Structures are given as C-alpha cells and as structure tokens.
Amino acid sequence: xxxxxxxxxxxxxxxxxxxxxxxxxxxxxxxxxxxxxxxxxxxxxxxxxxxxxxxxxxxxxxxxxxxxxxxxxxxxxxxxxxxxxxxxxxxxxxxxxxxxxxxxxxxxxxxxxxxxxxxxxxxxxxxxxxxxxxxxxxxxxxxxxxxxxxxxxxxxxxxxxxxxxxxxxxxxx
Numbered sequence: 001x002x003x004x005x006x007x008x009x010x011x012x013x014x015x016x017x018x019x020x021x022x023x024x025x026x027x028x029x030x031x032x033x034x035x036x037x038x039x040x041x042x043x044x045x046x047x048x049x050x051x052x053x054x055x056x057x058x059x060x061x062x063x064x065x066x067x068x069x070x071x072x073x074x075x076x077x078x079x080x081x082x083x084x085x086x087x088x089x090x091x092x093x094x095x096x097x098x099x100x101x102x103x104x105x106x107x108x109x110x111x112x113x114x115x116x117x118x119x120x121x122x123x124x125x126x127x128x129x130x131x132x133x134x135x136x137x138x139x140x141x142x143x144x145x146x147x148x149x150x151x152x153x154x155x156x157x158x159x160x161x162x163x164x165x166x167x168x169x170x171x172x173x
Contacts, residue, residue: 002165003095003096003097003165003166004097004129004136004137004138004163004164004165006095007091007092007095007097007127007138007140007163008127008129008138010091010092011090011091011124011127011138011140012127014090014091014123014124015123015124015125015126015127016123016124016125017123017124018121018122018123019121019122019123020119020120020121021119021120021121021122022117022119023067023117023118023119023120023146024117024118025115025116025117025118026059026063026112026114026115026116026117026118027114027115028047028048028051028057028114030059030063030114031043031047031057031059031060031063031114032044032047032048034059034060034063034066034067035047035060038060040060043060051114056113056114057113057114058111058112058113058114059111059112059113059114061108062106062108063112064112064118064120064146064154064155064157065104065106065155065157081098081166090124090140090142090161091124091127091140091163092163096165096166097163097164097165097166098163098164098166099161099162099163099164100161100162100164101159101160101161101162102139102159102160102161102162103159103160104157104158104159104160105157105158105159106155106156106157107155107156107157108155109152109153109154109155109156110148110152110153110154111154112146112148112154112155116148116149116154117148117149118146118147118148118154119146119147119148119149120144120145120146121144121145121146121147122142122143122144122145123142123143124140124141124142125141125142125143125158126139126140126141127139127140127141134164135164135165136165137162137163137164137165138162138163139160139161139162139163140160140161140163141158141159141160142158142159142160142161143156143157143158143159144156144157144159
C-alpha cells in the first residue's frame with residue numbers, strides 16, 4: 001500500500017470521530033501575547049485598561065482559530081520535516097508524505113472572554129484522493145469546534161490539508 005493510500009485508509013477510519021481537548025482557562029495574558037505577536041498595540045492597551053478597571057476582556061477575533069496548540073509546543077526535533085507537529089498531521093505518522101494547508105473557513109459565533117474554560121473538539125470530516133498536474137494527492141477535511149463550559153460554540157474552524165507523496169523529497173515523519 002502506498003503512503004497516500006495508507007493516509008486515505010487511516011483518515012476514512014476516523015471520519016466523524018470527535019476528540020475533545022481541554023484547552024484550559026484563557027487569560028488576558030494569553031490574549032495579549034497573541035496581540036503582541038500581531039503587533040496590535042491598540043488591543044494591548046484596551047485589554048490591559050479593561051482588566052485594570054475590572055471589566056470583561058474579549059479575545060481578539062481570531063485568537064482561537066489561530067492557536068495551533070494549547071501545549072508548550074514541540075521541540076524542533078519533534079517536528080516533522082514539513083515543519084508540522086504530529087498533532088497538526090492527522091493520519092500521517094510514520095509515512096513518507098508532506099503536507100500543505102489547503103485553506104480554512106472560520107465562523108465566529110460568540111465572543112470569548114478571559115476566564116472562560118475552552119474545549120476544542122476536532123474530527124476528520126472527509127478524505128478524498130485527487131489527481132492534479134503534479135500527481136496524486138489526498139485532501140483531508142478537518143473541523144474544530146471551540147466551546148465554553150455551557151456547551152455553546154465560540155468559534156468553528158473547517159480546514160483542508162493537502163497530503164502529498166514525499167518519495168524522492170527526503171521527507172518523512
């Protein structure tokens with residue numbers, strides 16, 4: 001079985017199986033670190049002023065969608081040759097493939113406030129073999145739903161990952 005056939009088989013076995021991750025309780029500091037990475041000085045000032053006044057602080061709009069992981073992050077040695085962490089590489093562990101992000105859509109449903117505990121629920125939603133000018137590839141559809149403790153959705157992200165055969169490129173996980 002080729003690496004792409006293995007990715008396809010693994011992914012199809014996971015379609016619709018949601019996995020929950022406790023992202024913890026988000027803080028103003030988390031929001032400000034994100035805003036600082038974007039050089040959004042205006043947000044930093046507003047958030048710190050609201051915090052000092054005892055007012056609720058909302059996350060920047062794309063905070064949840066942009067957060068790649070809730071862990072400290074992998075070390076360089078733990079990254080795949082394509083630069084992705086294993087968590088961002090569903091169905092590809094141990095296979096000679098490379099991946100690129102094929103796009104995403106984000107739905108902002110409800111404002112996230114500092115002090116809210118967040119759960120991320122993620123699932124593979126589709127897996128298709130495709131043929132293009134450069135050869136065969138697999139398109140993986142992924143969905144992530146971020147919810148608050150009351151079960152209400154905060155943000156939803158639907159994305160596509162393009163998985164390519166890495167034979168000849170020297171890439172493997």
